[in-house]
Amino acid sequence: MDISVYQNIWFFIIGFLLTVYSILDGFDLGIASLMPALAKNEKEQKQVMDSIWPVWDGNEVWLITGGAALFAAFPFAYATVFSGFYLALMLVLFALIFRAVSMEFWYYDEKRRKLWAWAFTIGSFLPSLLFGVALGNIIYGIPIDLNMNFTGSFFTLLRPFPLVIGLLGLSAILLQGCTWAAYKIEGDVARRAKALMNKLIIANAFLFILAIALTIGFLPSIVSNLSGWLGALVYAISLSYVYVCNRDNRSFNAFMGSSVSFVSLWIMAGAALYPNLVRSTIEAYNLTIFNASSTQLTLKIMFIIALIGMPVVLAYTIYVYKVFKGKVS
Amino acid sequence: MDVVMLSRIQFGLAAGVHFIFPSLTLGLTLLVFLFEYKFYKTNEELFKTISTFFIKILGLVFALGVATGIVLEFSFGTNWAEYSRMVGDIFGAPLAAEGIFAFFLESVFLGVLLFARNKVSKKVYLLSAFLVFFGSHLSGLWIIIANSWMQTPAGFAIEGGRAVLTDFWAAALNPSTLVRFIHVIIAGWISGSLFAAGVAAWYIIKQQHTKEAQNILKTAIIVFCIMSLVQFASGHLHAVQVTNLQPEKMATFEALWQTQQGAPMSIIGIPVESEKKTYFEIKIPKLLSLLAYFDPNAEVKGRDAFPEDELPPVLLPYFSYHVMIGLGSLFALMSLIALFLLLKKKLFTAQWFLYVLMFAIPLPIIANEFGWIAAEVGRQPWAVYKVLKTVDAVSTVVPATHVLLSLIIFSLIYLLLVVLFITILVKIIKKGPQAESY
Numbered sequence: 001m002d003i004s005v006y007q008n009i010w011f012f013i014i015g016f017l018l019t020v021y022s023i024l025d026g027f028d029l030g031i032a033s034l035m036p037a038l039a040k041n042e043k044e045q046k047q048v049m050d051s052i053w054p055v056w057d058g059n060e061v062w063l064i065t066g067g068a069a070l071f072a073a074f075p076f077a078y079a080t081v082f083s084g085f086y087l088a089l090m091l092v093l094f095a096l097i098f099r100a101v102s103m104e105f106w107y108y109d110e111k112r113r114k115l116w117a118w119a120f121t122i123g124s125f126l127p128s129l130l131f132g133v134a135l136g137n138i139i140y141g142i143p144i145d146l147n148m149n150f151t152g153s154f155f156t157l158l159r160p161f162p163l164v165i166g167l168l169g170l171s172a173i174l175l176q177g178c179t180w181a182a183y184k185i186e187g188d189v190a191r192r193a194k195a196l197m198n199k200l201i202i203a204n205a206f207l208f209i210l211a212i213a214l215t216i217g218f219l220p221s222i223v224s225n226l227s228g229w230l231g232a233l234v235y236a237i238s239l240s241y242v243y244v245c246n247r248d249n250r251s252f253n254a255f256m257g258s259s260v261s262f263v264s265l266w267i268m269a270g271a272a273l274y275p276n277l278v279r280s281t282i283e284a285y286n287l288t289i290f291n292a293s294s295t296q297l298t299l300k301i302m303f304i305i306a307l308i309g310m311p312v313v314l315a316y317t318i319y320v321y322k323v324f325k326g327k328v329s
Numbered sequence: 330m331d332v333v334m335l336s337r338i339q340f341g342l343a344a345g346v347h348f349i350f351p352s353l354t355l356g357l358t359l360l361v362f363l364f365e366y367k368f369y370k371t372n373e374e375l376f377k378t379i380s381t382f383f384i385k386i387l388g389l390v391f392a393l394g395v396a397t398g399i400v401l402e403f404s405f406g407t408n409w410a411e412y413s414r415m416v417g418d419i420f421g422a423p424l425a426a427e428g429i430f431a432f433f434l435e436s437v438f439l440g441v442l443l444f445a446r447n448k449v450s451k452k453v454y455l456l457s458a459f460l461v462f463f464g465s466h467l468s469g470l471w472i473i474i475a476n477s478w479m480q481t482p483a484g485f486a487i488e489g490g491r492a493v494l495t496d497f498w499a500a501a502l503n504p505s506t507l508v509r510f511i512h513v514i515i516a517g518w519i520s521g522s523l524f525a526a527g528v529a530a531w532y533i534i535k536q537q538h539t540k541e542a543q544n545i546l547k548t549a550i551i552v553f554c555i556m557s558l559v560q561f562a563s564g565h566l567h568a569v570q571v572t573n574l575q576p577e578k579m580a581t582f583e584a585l586w587q588t589q590q591g592a593p594m595s596i597i598g599i600p601v602e603s604e605k606k607t608y609f610e611i612k613i614p615k616l617l618s619l620l621a622y623f624d625p626n627a628e629v630k631g632r633d634a635f636p637e638d639e640l641p642p643v644l645l646p647y648f649s650y651h652v653m654i655g656l657g658s659l660f661a662l663m664s665l666i667a668l669f670l671l672l673k674k675k676l677f678t679a680q681w682f683l684y685v686l687m688f689a690i691p692l693p694i695i696a697n698e699f700g701w702i703a704a705e706v707g708r709q710p711w712a713v714y715k716v717l718k719t720v721d722a723v724s725t726v727v728p729a730t731h732v733l734l735s736l737i738i739f740s741l742i743y744l745l746l747v748v749l750f751i752t753i754l755v756k757i758i759k760k761g762p763q764a765e766s767y
Contacts, residue, residue, distance in 0.1 A: 050767075053440075053443075053444065053767070054440035054441075054443060054444040054445070055437075055440055057391070057392070057395050057436040057439070057440070058433065058436040058437040058440060060395065060399070060436075061428060061432050061433050061436050061437075063399075064398075064399055064402055064428050064432060065425060065428030065429055065432070065433070067402055067403065068402060068421060068424035068425035068427070068428050069421075069425045069428075071402075071405065071406065071413060071417055071420075071421035071424060071425070072417065072421025072422045072424065072425040073421070073425075075413050075414055075417020075418065075421055076414055076417070078405075078406045078413055078417065078421070079406055079410035079411070079413040079414045079417065079724075080410070081406070082403060082405075082406025082407045082410065082413075083406060083407055083408075083410035083724035083725075083726050083727055084726060086407050086724070086726075086727045086731050086735075087731055087734075087735075089403055089407055090407070090731075090734075090735040090738070092403075093399065093400050093403055094738060094742060096396070096399055097396040097397070097399075097400070097742060097746070098396075098742075100392055100393075100395050100396035100399075101392050101393060101396050101746060101749075103392070104388065104389050104392045104393075104753065105749055105753065107767060108389075108753040108756055108757065109749065109752075109753065148414075149410075149725060149726045150726050151726070294417060294418040294421070294494075295418050295493045295494060297493075297494050297495070297497070298418050298419070298421075298422055298493075298494045301422060301494075301497050302422055302425060302426075305422070305425070305426050305429060305430070306429060309426075309429035309430050310429060313429060313433045313434075316433075316434075316437055316438075317433070317437055320437050320438070320440060320441060323441060323445050323448050323449055324440070324444070324445065324448070
């Protein structure tokens with residue numbers, strides 16, 4: 001097989017890893033970000049945590065594996081983005097550290113529960129926002145020089161288009177967490193989640209339309225992309241579906257609908273990028289799946305590793321989710 | 330300070346703090362599996378209580394491992410972008426494989442151990458304990474593969490200014506992978522078993538949870554004794570490998586300034602790099618030659634055999650290496666005493682030794698840290714031995730001020746994490762094995 005086949009395969013595998021990551025860690029990060037709105041006392045906070053505790057670290061492994069796969073398959077894109085977005089990523093790391101330890105600390109450090117509850121929420125909220133900002137930037141284009149080095153600053157990252165994508169990502173993650181709360185938890189928390197869900201659907205719809213408008217305005221070259229519009233259609237349908245399911249008290253279906261909306265968002269992101277991995281403000285310096293990839297041998301071996309490993313991972317992940325089905329009371 | 334030094338300190342801090350947790354995880358998952366197996370076989374509640382206790386601790390240790398581990402994976406890109414470009418074709422794959430084959434496994438099934446005792450059958454629960462054990466060790470293997478490739482790179486060629494993979498198995502099973510893997514795994518088992526033994530010793534001293542404590546102590550001390558002695562052999566093999574494949578590193582560990590036949594082994598001393606001299610040195614004649622080549626008169630290369638700009642600094646690797654060996658020797662001595670007491674059936678009553686076990690809990694972690702510092706600083710000035718220098722590996726676009734800022738914040742966060750980890754660990758231990766979890 002030609003190397004470009006593998007380069008394409010890896011574009012899709014990384015897309016797949018990030019899609020699953022956003023669906024699974026999406027509900028963790030989302031419900032934790034919403035905790036101040038959903039839980040009014042320590043008992044309810046415990047319910048929120050219990051709903052994700054057995055699975056959150058497995059969920060974060062999708063990010064770790066996605067990051068490592070990017071490193072292995074497209075080291076030049078990994079190096080450019082991670083070094084270029086240094087301060088933003090440090091912020092993500094600080095946040096992820098706190099969110100990882102905050103549940104254990106909340107549970108055992110009873111005197112400072114208020115503090116750890118906030119660490120849990122802020123530690124989840126920041127990455128939820130910044131992931132989207134980062135994605136918005138690589139779609140929109142960042143200043144990259146001939147040597148593939150980022151030449152902007154921290155403030156380069158805060159342009160309107162990436163910020164809107166960041167807010168859209170955040171609102172999608174919040175909705176995902178909200179549907180999880182409604183599905184997984186009983187009592188007042190679920191009731192509040194159901195009430196909040198419609199507001200989040202409106203926020204999502206508004207930000208989505210804004211993002212589409214900005215894309216048409218700023219990135220005319222990708223407007224003609226059909227799969228992108230297909231993704232947009234799926235997104236609109238899934239968002240409406242979440243609304244209908246919430247109205248009819250079908251909380252699991254609402255969660256699934258929200259999950260499908262992530263698939264459609266990633267289809268749009270992929271369509272907007274392909275075959276680029278990182279768009280440069282100077283088109284000739286775009287990092288693409290062709291100029292940023294590892295060699296054919298590495299891509300091939302990694303593909304074999306993924307072929308053997310991923311079905312097994314999916315199988316036992318589904319099994320364990322089944323073990324933990326049922327509501328937290 | 331320049332950006333290279335700041336990035337090195339930051340990575341060292343991140344990896345050093347992280348390393349506390351996976352090494353404990355290795356030992357704890359072994360103990361959990363052993364006790365789960367005993368419970369499965371005998372159906373005695375006692376073993377279940379003990380295992381549940383260690384699973385609780387494992388939950389805490391693992392959360393800190395995840396929190397500190399993700400920093401490292403990001404760091405190759407954030408701080409070492411040139412490194413990532415130069416060797417990403419080889420170095421990224423083991424990290425990805427670690428995620429796919431190992432880290433998913435341990436994370437997902439740790440969830441089962443922590444929260445599904447009553448939701449799955451006994452068989453599935455035992456299997457989960459095994460998979461967490463297996464996954465964490467497999468995880469260690471892939472990380473050691475990646476790190477060993479930096480020590481003794483193989484299976485690659487330099488093409489167009491970057492290292493490209495030519496032979497996956499040669500790169501993965503490079504000449505130092507297996508011996509270093511064994512060395513690190515055993516170090517983890519020593520850490521976990523001495524931790525468990527020390528906790529049990531504390532209970533026995535306090536006359537609390539005596540039944541559980543005696544059981545824990547017996548199992549843990551057996552693991553500790555065997556592994557402390559085996560570690561001598563593995564450490565020896567590793568030292569021989571370093572002497573052969575990274576001779577300037579061994580010359581630095583031993584502060585062997587001149588190449589010589591019948592080289593001595595340095596036991597203690599103060600090496601001064603600028604004077605190429607070791608003060609107050611106690612050494613055993615010909616021992617280094619004997620150990621490295623089974624010949625007391627064999628020639629061992631000294632630091633003078635290598636170009637100055639390809640030599641590591643002396644003081645830190647020398648000191649770290651000797652602290653590690655000193656502690657390793659102490660563990661061997663302790664295990665001999667423990668075996669003696671065990672045979673005399675005095676292990677549970679020898680108060681002084683129980684105190685020794687208790688206060689020795691942090692020592693394996695310290696040995697691990699110094700062993701790792703010796704290995705990594707001893708590799709300098711190379712990031713990848715003889716392939717890429719550390720100064721050429723750093724991100725060129727990140728200003729020193731940014732790294733300084735992140736380093737300060739990391740230092741504060743990690744200080745907080747370690748303090749809280751110890752506080753909570755003590756709390757869990759004080760509550761005892763019977764306390765309910767989550």
